[in-house]
Amino acid sequence: MIKFKTTIEQLDYLNTKYLEVPKEVVDELGTMKIRLLCTVNNSLTFQCGLMALGEGKAYISINAKRMKQLGVKLYDQVTVALEKDESKYGMPVPEELEELLKQDLEGKRRFDKLTPGMQRYIIYYVSGVKNPQLRLDRAIMLIENLKRSVEGKETFRFLLGKD
Template identity: 45%
Template structure:
């Protein structure tokens, strides 16, 4: 749900010309200035009033900023390269910069050692683990992935 302090703008879906070819939308300078940081900042994004997701306001390397728009998001929106989208962004106030998978939350609540190791990770590594676990469609696979990842942390 979009908060009242969201910043709104329109942008065209673009694509990097490098080997990766990631899709993104450019964020206008006047919007970036409202977030006051020169480095990447975690935000929430709502596109076309329908698809909401956690993301980062990231520097492109030329002084401008962008938001990555992955394939699943483009598919949900039914948009392609060159299409214009309506964006609303606001600061992500969540603890980890993305939704914590229930399976991982439950495991961390009963595994003190695993929780200590997880909390000692950088925010980006924490999000990577959450992303990997959340990527499984099946509950049992998410449970298995959570256990595997926390066990790996404990054996390092």
């Protein structure tokens, strides 16, 4: 586990709040292509990845909901602890998607062949709603569109039914 102090900053061109990861920490991690568990102020842990910030530094996005949970605001200093995320997809898989992939062998085969980023996109999109029926509907739509797409040429737009 790597611990450090940082400040909550903002990328104006993306309107995104973030936690800066110093070059020394990036060097210690050995790569930016890594999924991590980020714990802020010893109280809130979430899964994340690093984005390049320039000069060897990186950042981790932090949304308004997490900032509210932590009781912090822009420019506050926080303590961050990072450790490698050993989970299969780098984020929790919704029960509805997990069950669908157990039952749909072709859907599971195609899902397993996707890049990790595309897999996480599907998981994130399905997780994006609270209603279990809506999560199931999203999972079915994405997996059905995945099976209809040309293998190796899948796009987010096609999976969403926009092509």
